[in-house]
Amino acid sequence: MNLTSYTHIYFLGIGGIGMSALARYFVAQNIEVAGYDKTKTELTTTLSDLGIAINFEDEVSTIPSHFLNADDTLVVYTPAIPKGHRQFNYFKEANFKIVKRAELLGHITKNTFCLAVAGTHGKTTTSAILGHLLYSCDVPVTAFLGGISQNYNSNFISNGTEVSVVEADEFDRSFLTLSPNFACITSMDADHLDIYGEASALKDSFVAFSKCIEVGGKLFIKNGLPLEGITYGIEDNADYSVQNIRINEGSYVFDVKTPTTLIKDFKFNLPGRHNLSNALIALAMAVEFGCPHQQLAKALASFSGVKRRFSYHIKNENLVYIDDYAHHPEEIKAVYQAVSEMYPGKMVTVIFQPHLFSRTRDFIDDFAAALSHFDKVLLLEIYPAREMPIPGVDSAWLLSKINNPDKQLVSKTELLRILNQNTSQVVLSLGAGDIGEEVYQIKQTLNHAS
Template identity: 70%
Template sequence: MNLNNIHNVYFIGIGGIGMSALARYFYVNKKHVVGYDKTQTNITNGLIDLGIEVHFEDSIKNIDSKFLNSNNTLVVYTPAVPNTHSELNFFLSKGFYVLKRSQVLGLITENTFCLAVAGTHGKTTTTSILGHLMNECNVPVTAFLGGISENYNSNLILNGTDVSVVEADEFDRSFLTLSPDLACITSMDADHLDIYGDASELEKSFKDFSKKIKPNGKLFVKNGLPLTGITYGIEDDSDYSIHNIKIENGTYIFDVKTPKTVLENLQFNLPGRHNLSNALIALAMAVQYGCPHRQLAKALASYKGVKRRFTYHIKTQNLVFIDDYAHHPEEINAVYQAVREMYPNKKVLAIFQPHLYSRTKDFADDFAISLAQFDELLLLDIYPARELPIDGVTSEWLLNKVNNKNKRLVSKDELLLEIHKTSANVILTIGAGDIGEEVKHIKKELSIAS
């Protein structure tokens, strides 16, 4: 397919974070963009404000005459959309170009110099850092992000089309549609077992992804992963490694050893060793591309983060409120490490919303261990997303596994009342479901109380 011949782009599931970035991209490139989503959110409101038509009812009556020409219309859908969706089935039955988001991303990036970030954890933050570094070094780059960048207040960085920076998503094996020039793999922990069945199949998919790199391309891998490539790590003998770490006023200061030199006294403002690792691999890929070291150092220090990735909403001497997207036990461990490093003597309350029945079932014992670390735990009901309930898999079942005396099962209606009962100095909201919609209410309530 030649995207230059496409005049109309119709999105089914336009409110998804990856889908909305593509919608913005096509809109900026003068295509007529329309989309459906199940729910009105801040993301869909932002698209509407931009001038994109969005509707929230699945009905073929919403498909106007502009989209009746199958020769110049592209339909993009997310795998989260059920196969009973009437608009999707209309386009399929009429012979339109109908592609998954990942396939479209592959088409857009195939004629660019592509830098791809893969891994079960850290993709969004690493991609956001890398996009920011490339942009600040005046590289003609388009970066598709899986979150809203604090620097750009967008999930799309658009500074040219010669170079692309993308998340290589392992869900549904989507990343196998890409053919990057430079790629990294940050982690390969078991996840998405509803798709893969077991951890060995997931590992195989990452190995398959590594074979998609162009013949003269480079693969970066976190030290310790069972793959061959340029290695990176913290305080080890990797090809790229961080050393001499200090924390001053909540900022990391450190040196980076590269294969050719040492970059000294770099600054990075996101807490947590996992974020240091994300910064390191983004820096390594930018160095490999050829970005000047001095500009990279300045860009790294100016990076502000991604919304819902250890995002501060209240940060005072007596009270801290942080929101994070963590939805896997290893990600919760990383959040805990960051909180303990920054607030070693504070009492911490975690409010967690499990995401997916299948993930809760597959990793229940690991969730129990990670959640038990906090001083106090409030557990919300499981957010189902695309799934139907699994018999016996409930938040109450999970809570019974957590070895923590200060734990309670709560509904969203009870949440503010329960928060008032805590004596914690640091409050965390954690999860990938709709818990993010509660953040503004919690922030308002805590601000009034304090």
């Protein structure tokens, strides 16, 4: 694929977090961009502000006329686009060049020094930290993120195009289109079993990804994973290890043991051992890339986090409200660990919206066990995303398995009424569906109740 032959790029699903980062990239390259999405969101509004024409009606007539030339228009789509999509089928029947988002990302990064972040958890935070570290060390980097970096208020960081940072997405094996120079694997927990069928097939895909690394490249792996590479871990014997962990005014302070030295007194503001692990692997990749230790320490201390990744919306002596994207049992457990460490002895209410019928079915007991740790559980109905309902799989079933007497199934409308009577000192909203759109109202309700 010769990208230089295209003067126009049309995105089907342009409002997706990964798609919108690519749209921003091409705008920066002075390529004309337009696209379709199902609904208006904060992301589509920011893209429109860049001058991108976006339509929200699946009709061929809504496609701008100057994007109807197959010779100069490339069409990019997300797997979430349904088979019966009118615009997609028009482009297909008219013989436009059509590529998946992952294929295009692989092509863009092919001629860069690519650092790829893979794993079933931690990709977005790790890649955001890594992009920030390289940018702060004056590396000519472009980072495509799966979330909104608080430092840049964007999912796209650009300081040049010689180096790239990408999330290597295991969903539908998209990461096999990449050819990274450095790659890390943060975790290989079972997930996406609607795609893979068996956990072993998911693990096989990570093994296949590890073989996509360019000759002479480096693989970084969480200590304990069944792969060979540079290892990293927390207070263990890994090649890169966090040591001497302290908490100072709500921030971690720690040392990093590398294969050759000990670097002292890093500061990191995100809570939770899972985030500490994310920071470590980003540091390890940046160190191996050649970034100076002193600049890295300053950059890490200035990292502000990623929207919907342990995002504080209320933080005072009487009440804390945190919103997080956690949608897998291991992620819920990580959030609980972080809250317990930062707010010991405080009463914690969790609001959880399950994501996907298949994921709820496949990990029902693990979800129940993870949620049972909290003092109070408010459970919303399952967010279906791309799926049709599965008979017998619903939030009532999950609720019945949660071992906690203070639990209830609630609608979004009931949720606000219940929160009006809130007595918990810490409130969490978790999930990968549309619960993030409720954050403002939850915040307003909690502030009023307190």
